[in-house]
Amino acid sequence: MLKVKKMIDAGTSIPTAIKEALAQEGLPTIDAFASKHGLIRAAVSNQVNGNVRPTDATITALIAELGGTPDEWRELLWLAAKPSSITA
Numbered sequence: 001m002l003k004v005k006k007m008i009d010a011g012t013s014i015p016t017a018i019k020e021a022l023a024q025e026g027l028p029t030i031d032a033f034a035s036k037h038g039l040i041r042a043a044v045s046n047q048v049n050g051n052v053r054p055t056d057a058t059i060t061a062l063i064a065e066l067g068g069t070p071d072e073w074r075e076l077l078w079l080a081a082k083p084s085s086i087t088a
Contacts, residue, residue, distance in 0.1 A: 001068025004076070014080035015049045018062070025065050037061035050080030 003024065007017035019030065027033040030048060034041040039057055047054040054062075054077045059070050 001066050001072055004066060004068075014076060018048050018066075021066050027065065033061065033065065037064070047077060048080070050077060050082070053077075 003021040004014075004017045007020060008014060012020070022028075022030075022033050027036060030045045031041045033039075034044040037057070037060075039061060043052075043055070044058055044061075046052045047058050054074065056070075059073045062068070062073050063070065
């Protein structure tokens, strides 16, 4: 989670920061992350991009790979869903 937060503070979008942090952990794609954790790639992609609310399974997988708490991830992915004009 710390890696993700640092990238966001530097101006990286939330979805990109998550994807880059996962790549640094050896999971170069959302597909690789989803496969490792037995999740559906399209669903995980939509959740990371803020298109739909994240499932408990996705939150658990993100914590396993990047640390943080369920509340931190839920808030971050909720922020990813907000239009950029609001979050800017």
